[in-house]
Amino acid sequence: MDYSNRRHFSRVNTQQEVNLDFGAKKYKHSVSNLSLSGMFVQGQSEQKTGDTCEIWLQRSVSEAKIKAAGRVVRVAEDGMALKFTFMPIDSFLFLQTLLQYEAGDSKLLAAQPVSRIAFEEDNALLLYN
Template structure:
């Protein structure tokens, strides 16, 4: 597990499959690193900074229904990478994200501290929102419903 390096959350080097849906186009890549707040792919996808998309992340080797489904925002982009921030997800996806990171962490206690001290997430019934961003919760909820949740 990488240190914080002035980042909000510890990043986990992980190679899981990700499908990114934007408008009528699907992009398929592999996650290079994952944290509680987002992930990075080593690809320059056809999206622009600030685009909001639907995200489905799955541990590639597993044939299971356990996936992380979220609404995401492109927050960084170069010719080599695209970084996404989670802006909303259902509670079950958030719990699966936490559990996945904890089971893969070298020092789970560091990650537990981040989870407990995190103040960027707000909870509304079965939805988890990134409260550091000012997005309409109803729009995010509709995006999440489109993911079939």
């Protein structure tokens, strides 16, 4: 199935380490691509589509950590695709900056569909389907 026509956010190829906590299972894997709405995580897991997790992504110990909640939307032989379902605003802003830096294009995120993002009163961010 071609997933590219369903994508609403630009993806940036990157090699970042990510920690995933599914409750009973925890993983430390590598992110191969990243967007404002989610990521593809390389590595073996026992997870299934629909499983939810907590996500921590940090480029280096001196940088801020991106904290989010996510849901598995696709499982492949070499990894899984995760969609962000919740992210604090400070993590979202750091993610925007990280993506612009990794892409080397300051205009990359300018045309992203912010109508798909809802900012809530409690300074949380929800990314809708």
